[in-house]
Amino acid sequence: MSGADGFEVEFVDRSERSARFLVRGLTPALANGVRRAIVADVPTFSIEHLRVVENSSVMFDEMIGLRLGLVPLTTPLDDFELGDTVTIALDVEGPATAYSGDIQTSDDLVRPADDDVPIIQLKENQRLELEAEAVLESGKTHAKQQGGVAVGYRHLQQTVVAGDRDEFEDDDGPQIVRGVIEEGAPEATDDDVAEGDLVLTDSFGNDLRERYPGKEVDVEDIPGAFVFHVESDGSFSVEELVLRAAESIGSRAVELRETVAV
Amino acid sequence: MELLVIDKTDEELRMEVAGEDHTFMNVLKGALLKTDGVAAATYDVNPEQSGGQTEPVLSVRTEDEVDPLDAVESAAERVEQLTDEFADAFRAAADA
Numbered sequence: 001m002s003g004a005d006g007f008e009v010e011f012v013d014r015s016e017r018s019a020r021f022l023v024r025g026l027t028p029a030l031a032n033g034v035r036r037a038i039v040a041d042v043p044t045f046s047i048e049h050l051r052v053v054e055n056s057s058v059m060f061d062e063m064i065g066l067r068l069g070l071v072p073l074t075t076p077l078d079d080f081e082l083g084d085t086v087t088i089a090l091d092v093e094g095p096a097t098a099y100s101g102d103i104q105t106s107d108d109l110v111r112p113a114d115d116d117v118p119i120i121q122l123k124e125n126q127r128l129e130l131e132a133e134a135v136l137e138s139g140k141t142h143a144k145q146q147g148g149v150a151v152g153y154r155h156l157q158q159t160v161v162a163g164d165r166d167e168f169e170d171d172d173g174p175q176i177v178r179g180v181i182e183e184g185a186p187e188a189t190d191d192d193v194a195e196g197d198l199v200l201t202d203s204f205g206n207d208l209r210e211r212y213p214g215k216e217v218d219v220e221d222i223p224g225a226f227v228f229h230v231e232s233d234g235s236f237s238v239e240e241l242v243l244r245a246a247e248s249i250g251s252r253a254v255e256l257r258e259t260v261a262v
Numbered sequence: 263m264e265l266l267v268i269d270k271t272d273e274e275l276r277m278e279v280a281g282e283d284h285t286f287m288n289v290l291k292g293a294l295l296k297t298d299g300v301a302a303a304t305y306d307v308n309p310e311q312s313g314g315q316t317e318p319v320l321s322v323r324t325e326d327e328v329d330p331l332d333a334v335e336s337a338a339e340r341v342e343q344l345t346d347e348f349a350d351a352f353r354a355a356a357d358a
Contacts, residue, residue: 007348009355021355023348029292030344036285239356243349250345252286255263256279257338260331 012180012198018231019238022156022180022198024224031153031226037245038148040139043082044235045073045110048137053129057094057120064120064128069144071100072113072233073134077244079109084136086110091129094122110134113234147235154179156198156225159208161185162216174207177219180227188212273301273323275330280317283307287318293337293344299328300337 006025013020023031047068052061059067068090087106092098101115122128139146159181183189183197189211193199204211208219232238264280279287287305294303302323308316322330 007351009348009351011355021352023351026348027292029288030348033285033289034348036283040283041285239352242352246345246349246352249286249289250342250349252263252282253290253338253341253345256265256290257335257342259263259265260335260338 010198012227013200014238017234017238018229020180020200020227020229022225022227024156026224026226031228033249034242034245035151035153035228037248038151038230038241039146041248042147042241042244043077043136043138044075044145044147044233045080045086045134045136046142046144047071047073047088047132048085048135049133051131053131054127055130056126057122057128058126059120064130067119068103068132069142071103071117071119072235073105073110074113075136075147075235076109077236077240080136082136082138085133088132088134089130090119090132092122092127094126095124097121098128105134147233147241148230149233150229150231153226153228155221156180156182156227157219158182158184158222159212160218160220161188161212162218165214165216175209175217176206177201177208178206179229181219182222182225185212185215185217188215188217268319270330272327273325273330275320275322275334277320277322277334278315278317279305279320282318287320289341290320290334290337293340294322294333297333297337297340299324299326300333301325303337 008024010022011019012022050061050065055061055064089104090098090102092102098119099115100112100117100119103112105111120128137145157177178201181199181201183193183195183199186193186195208217230238230242232241263282266278266280268278269276284307287307291303291305294300300322303321305318305320307318308314310316322333324330324333
């Protein structure tokens with residue numbers, strides 16, 4: 001396990017709810033540990049238990065319950081502990097569509113991350129009125145409690161030009177790579193890039209034939225370099241999600257160390 | 263995290279680590295293999311449906327008179343250090 005020379009993190013792509021970043025110096029075990037912790041161990045609020053006052057909609061209470069459970073709620077983890085609950089209420093009368101934005105919460109810190117998630121369309125004389133408890137739990141208990149969606153990583157790959165392509169060779173189609181490559185042959189491209197620059201494969205249609213016309217290109221994994229793609233459901237930022245995941249592994253290590261030491 | 267020592271000799275340890283899964287056990291195993299004096303380290307988890315031992319069992323064998331529990335302690339310390347370093351590096355990149 002490296003770490004003697006520390007880790008190197010570099011963001012490749014970043015927006016409010018998603019990020020792509022490169023980490024150098026990771027072992028596969030730690031990379032996968034972080035990924036698994038992002039998905040299963042960082043808790044978020046989700047609606048868990050309903051008290052239905054009136055449901056004259058076309059859906060059963062259980063179906064409404066499922067749909068409400070899937071609405072992401074903002075989760076300030078500093079202010080709550082695992083198992084804490086927040087009361088929410090919803091009261092919509094038809095004709096109208098009940099949206100996540102109609103959900104009222106007892107705590108301003110916990111509210112729907114998006115206001116435009118449709119819950120159910122109500123016709124004339126239909127009404128949905130309910131109270132519910134949102135609970136802070138980890139993704140291990142139920143997928144609705146996951147803060148990370150589409151979380152994964154790939155090896156960082158380096159491109160190396162092995163030579164020119166044979167002019168009369170059969171065309172065997174595009175040469176596809178996905179994610180991020182480390183530029184290993186800047187002279188063979190039209191772009192203004194230097195050797196070692198990170199290039200999103202999206203920028204050349206994921207096809208190496210596009211980027212290196214007429215060249216025979218080899219792709220090699222770079223050891224210990226992983227490109228993570230992390231998307232948050234809006235419960236909190238990507239940065240917080242990743243840091244909490246690392247913290248959760250670290251806190252278990254502390255617990256183990258202290259228990260063994262006694 | 264509940265620990266239950268199943269077998270322990272001067273250079274062998276089998277220990278149940280209740281409440282954990284691959285997320286932590288695999289990272290810990292990786293760190294153990296890099297720890298001085300550890301000859302072998304692995305863990306085993308059975309699926310929920312197996313009906314038997316479903317909590318992970320960590321197995322460690324040491325050499326050079328290293329106590330296996332001490333090895334686990336220093337591996338845990340290493341994991342702690344690694345996650346801290348990762349968090350620091352990530353925070354630095356995020357704030358940049």
